[in-house]
Each structure stands twice: as C-alpha cells, then as structure tokens.
Amino acid sequence: MDDIKCKICQDKIDKSSGKFCFNHKLAKTKLQNGYELWLKAYDSLPYDDFLQRLLDLGDLVGAFVKDLAEFELYFQETK
Amino acid sequence: MPIKGPYVLGVAEKPQAASRLARALDENKKPVLKKIKGVPVYISLRDGKKIVIVPAVGHLLTLSPLSKSWNYPVLDYHWVPSHITNSKSRTKNFVDAFKSLSKEASEIIVMTDYDREGEVIGFLILKYLLGKNKAERMKFSTLTTRDINEAYSKRSKQLDIGFLNSGLLRHYVDWLYGINYSRALSLALKRVSNRFKTISIGRVQGPTLGAVVNLENEINIFVPIPFWTIESEAIISKKKFIVFYEKTKLSKEKEANEIVKDCQNLVGIVTDISEEQTPQYSFPPFNLGDLQRESYKHFKYSPSKTLKIAEALYLKATISYPRTDSQKLPMTLGHKTILTKIGKQTVYGSFVVEILNRKKFKPREGRRTDAAHPAIHPTGKPPIALNSKEKKLYDLIVKRYLALFGKPASISRKKIEIKVNSHKFEVRGSQIIEEGWIKYYKPYFYMNESSIPDIALNSQVNFSFIESKEDFSSPPRRFNESTLLNKMEEEKIGTKATRAGIIETLFSRGYIKGSEIKPTPLGTAVVGVLNSHYPVLIKSDMTRELETTMEEVQEKQSNIDEILISIKKDLRDMLKLFHENETNIGISLYENLLNLEKKEPVLIGKCSECKIGDLRIIKSKKSGKRFIACSAYFDKTINCTVTFPLPSYGTIKPTDKKCPFDGLPMVEWRTGRTKRVMCISMDCPSKANIKGGKKSG
Structure with missing residues (x-):
C-alpha cells in the first residue's frame, strides 16, 4: 500500500513523481530550483544547510515546501 | 378602504424610495399614506391626476424549475413570486398590494432604480403581478426633488429594452449554471x-x-530566495538621511560584501543635484469600485458593507446612485447648486467658498463611463439622521467631490547623488509646495514629506554607516x-x-x-x-x-x-x-x-500560558485519544507543554466564548441529544457541580 501513497501526506501519489502527491511533487521541483538560486547567491551551501535555513524562515516558506524540507532533513533514509 | 381609480400606478423599488418619489411628485409635497396589508402606499396629486406609488422590496419574483424532480439538467423554468419558493421571504403582502391595485390603474410608470436590475424588477411586476405589457419609465440618478420631477416630465414611453434584455439574460444564465x-x-x-x-x-x-x-x-509551494540590500545613512547639515544605493537588490552575497568593503571609508562626494516641481492631479470621481477600495483602505469596510451604506445614503437622497462604473460628472448636474448646498454644512463651508470664488470651475473626470448614471457625488441635501458609518462614508464622498474642483497640488522632488568611490548613492526628498486639492481631501490623502537642506556640488558627505543586509523574497499576499x-x-x-x-x-x-482570505477545505x-x-x-x-x-x-x-x-x-x-x-x-x-478535513487543525483559541501558540485538538497516534495542546510545543525556543484532556466520546467544536471563571476558551461537546458548552480546564470551578464527579462530560 505504501508505494501508492505520498511519503509525506499519505495522499495518492502523482504517477510521474513516483513518491509524492501532486502538491509535494510541485514543491520538490520548486525546492530544487530554489536550491540552485541559493547556491548562486551564497557561492557554496550544503543541501542540508539550505533545508535547515529554509525551515528557520518560518511563514515565508510555503506549507508544502516546509513539509518536504522537514521530510528530507529528518525522515528520509537515504538522501 | 380600497383606493378609487382611475390612477397612475407608480412602481418603486423600495419603500424609502416610494416615500421620496411620492413627496417629490405631489403638488403640495404632502402625499397621503395608506397601508394595504401593511405595505405603505402613497397617493400624490399632480396636474389633476392621482398617482399611486407602491414599493417592492427588491425582487418579488424568482426563477423556479418547471419540473419537481431534484435532478439535472434543468433547462425549463418560470417566474414565480418569491414567497412561494422561499417561505422565509416576506414579500407576499407586497405581491398582494400590487395585484389589488392593478385593476383600476389607467397607466403604469416604472420608477425603480435605472439599471439592469431595476428594469427587470419593474418588468416582472408589470407582467406577472399587474398583468400588463406596457409602462412608461422614469430615469433618475438621485432621489432629490429636482431629479425626480425632471424624470417625471421627461419620462420615456417604454422600458429600456437594452437594460431589460441584458438583465433578464443575466438572471437566466446565472440560474441555469x-x-x-x-x-x-x-x-x-x-x-x-x-x-x-x-x-x-x-x-x-x-x-x-x-x-x-x-x-x-x-x-x-513558495521558496524564498535570498537577496541583499545596501543600507546606509548620511549626515547633511547635522541631520541624518536615509540613502538609497543605485541597485535596489543584489542577488549575490559576495557582491554586497564587496560594495561595503569599497565604501568602508564612509565618505562621499556630491556629484549631482536635481530638483523638480511636478503637478499632482486629484483622483478621479468615485465609481462604485473606487469607492469600495477607498472605503476599505480608510475604514476597513468590506465592499458589500460599503455598497449597503452607500445605498442607504442614496435612499436618503444625500448621494447619487452608487451602482455606477462612471467617472464622469457632466456640468448639467448643476455643480454650482450642489456646491452651494454643501457649503452650508460648516465643515465644508470654507472649502466651498474657495471653489466658488474661482471664475471657472469644472470637476476633474476619469476615463470610465456608464450609460445610465454619472459618477457617485453628493446631492447637496443636508445629511440628517445619519449613523456613524454613514457619516464616515458621506464625508469621504463629499471630500472626494470637493477635491475634484481643487487646483493641482505642486510637489517638489529633490535628489542628491553622492559617489563613494565608484558607487552611486542617492538622497531623496519630497515636499508639498502647494496643497491644491489635497487640502480638501484630507485626511484621506497623506504624503511622507522630507526636505533636504541645500548643499553644494562636490561637497563632501559623511556616512554614519554603509552596511549590507540579507533579506528574502516574500510569497504573494x-x-x-x-x-x-x-x-x-x-x-x-x-x-x-x-x-x-x-x-x-x-x-x-x-x-x-x-480577513486575509484563505480557501477552506x-x-x-x-x-x-x-x-x-x-x-x-x-x-x-x-x-x-x-x-x-x-x-x-x-x-x-x-x-x-x-x-x-x-x-x-x-x-x-x-x-x-x-x-x-x-x-x-x-x-x-x-x-x-x-x-483536507483531516489535515485542517481544529483551533480552540490562543494559548494563555505562552501567549504565542494556538491551542488545537490533537489525536494521539499511539493511544488514539484526543486532547488539546499548544502549537508552540514544536517551537524549539518556546516548547510550551500546556495540554488539556478531552472527553473520549462525542464531538467537540470550538466556540467564540471564554470561561467567566478562568478566561480559558470554551468548547461545545455534543453526544446524542446532549449538548454542553464547557471550559477546557478540568480544574475550572464551573465543573465542580457536575453530577457524579464526571468533570469531563
């Protein structure tokens, strides 16, 4: 059953993403694009630091992005 | 006692409008008031004719499906009196009043508001309640005696077919969808x-x-992106001024740091000074949208509330018809007379004198037009018996109107360019030189003024600081x-x-x-x-x-x-x-x-302990039991551990109530037919008397 539900919210997964629902899949794309811009801005920044700093920004960060950042930082077995 | 015919039957949109219409049309300004089933009916005498004016209360008829089955598609409909489909509708007596007066009416004049809805209201009453197919039409934009009399003498021989058909089409389409x-x-x-x-x-x-x-x-799905700004302050003639760097945003930290490093001596040279005076014209006259926006900005009234207040002002004949798109105020409205009447109100008196003393006066207009009505404007009728909200909106409308006659304001804008090494900075100041229309529109216009002292070209300027500041882009509001x-x-x-x-x-x-609108689940x-x-x-x-x-x-x-x-x-x-x-x-x-319902937390109220978090209902994943906990538990810096137990059965709903004993939020607990509003605290004195010591239930 687990493979058909979003790892974060247990909604139905979006087939093209394999692991996330439609909203969290969109958030993943935005997060990846965002990381590229953060890298350019700071010259160098480890991915985990990026996620931690995002979470520190509180309400500026979208709810789905926050879910994903928490998931990737704390719950994902292999990054 | 029935009203004896023959008479001209006037169809008004609302009781208050009927009263104004009757008073204006009666030769002695004293129409006779009769009641038919409690509905006020006015009898005016004019040119030897009896005019009986009957009000509606907006729409008296509504669309209803022909078929009784609750299915779809529903494509066939008919008009029926609203009280038949909706038992709460209080329109039956109005319907009866119209029906009882139709027989002896020799002519019909539709006197509803002149727009699509007004035309539809008049047409439906004419066709379905009075059983006629022809009526004359009075068209007016204010309920003043002058406009009503003019509308009566220039009334058209038939309804406005354009308004009527487009109004009916809107009803049919909206109903069908x-x-x-x-x-x-x-x-x-x-x-x-x-x-x-x-x-x-x-x-x-x-x-x-x-x-x-x-x-x-x-x-x-918003991801904030970092950017940097250069913040700086310069001292000119011993006064401190905020200085703007030539680029408002920098996308790289390194670039921001390099600029600060380049400018670390904190000394610059004035390389350019410019000053210009620009005219600032008043805002255009109010149409409904502009009025709703301005009213929200200054009074926080919602658009529907503003419309309601504006309609009340219209029915009191103090302003013109508010449902208009127009930003035009033609001279034929008689601005001199309106202004003179407004001038009799002490608060506006001195402004009006100034305006009228000018040889030429013409209001500024905007681009938008409306086929039926001019822009919203005061009529000049004294604002008697207005409530506080009506007074506020009336003041806004009058001041906007007066501002239209004001001279353009003159604003001086000064810029000083300062170079620190190769980096350009700018000090900006602005000042109102001549108030013009702004004087009339206060307090609804405000400008932050700052004047910059005179300084010579090539002078040296010292900065208190030049720093870079990290910031992040914000999600859309x-x-x-x-x-x-x-x-x-x-x-x-x-x-x-x-x-x-x-x-x-x-x-x-x-x-x-x-108030910051969010969709619900x-x-x-x-x-x-x-x-x-x-x-x-x-x-x-x-x-x-x-x-x-x-x-x-x-x-x-x-x-x-x-x-x-x-x-x-x-x-x-x-x-x-x-x-x-x-x-x-x-x-x-x-x-x-x-x-979505699962994800939406049920909020009970603010936490009284940490004063930051929200109290919400949580269901324990381990035990399945529910309880109230503070959302700040997850915040590392606060870690608020406040919790309250909840009954294990029944439904719990938040309420707006606070416990009179301890000020904590109260919840509604319901099981079967039992319903109780109770404090969330187990130790609350209000629970001491609950039988059997079952405090939770």
Missing part, C-alpha cells in the same frame, strides 16, 4: 458517500473561488476583500453591482475564510475537482465572454432567445459529460474533502 452545477456536484458527492451536502457553484463564484485557491497553491474585488474587475468577471455579493456568498457558503476540494473535470467553470474566460455578450445585448438591444438556445445547448452537452463521469467526480470530491 447555478442550479445545474450545484445539483450535479451535490448528487455526485451523495452517490459515493451517502452524505448529502449542498455544494453550490455559480458562473461568477467559480472563477472567483478559483483565483483564491490558485493563489493559495502558489503560496504553498493573500487577497483581502478589496483586492479580491480588484481581481474580479481585472478579470472582468461579475459587474459593479454583483461583485461584492459574490464575495459575501463565498464566505457564507464556507468556501473562503479570514471545502473550497479547495471543489476547485480541485472542477480543475480536473471542468476547468472551464473556474476559469474566467467563459464568464468574461458571457459578460461581453450581455454588454452587447444592452447596447444593441438584441433579442436574447437565440443566445439562450445556444447557452442551453452547451450546458446540456457539458452536463451530459458530467453525468457520465459522476461517480469519478464524486469519488474525487469525497477524497479531497476527507483529506
């Missing part, structure tokens, strides 16, 4: 869940709700009622008269909530389903096209039968597809709704 899609969605949900819930969606509601949900989706109204105007959905009501309907149906679920199956219902294109069609019908006075046949055909095709897909739509609606 509303009833069919609401039934279709409700039945789809019932089919899969056995749960009946009215899920309504309308032609204009859909795209408006769609805009709110789309914005929320955008906010939900949620709509408030005023900006949502703007969005509807931009997208050309709805009309000036209906937009505020649509927003109110979305609130009352539980699709949106909050229900609103999100409905848009989610429509987006996958019927995107046309939440996109503005179809609604906008229909608005254009209605405009064309109004202008060309075209027949609406063919348009209706084509709309019904499209609707039938779309609903056929819906029917075939009903189970899938129902499943997706039900799943969306369940998922």
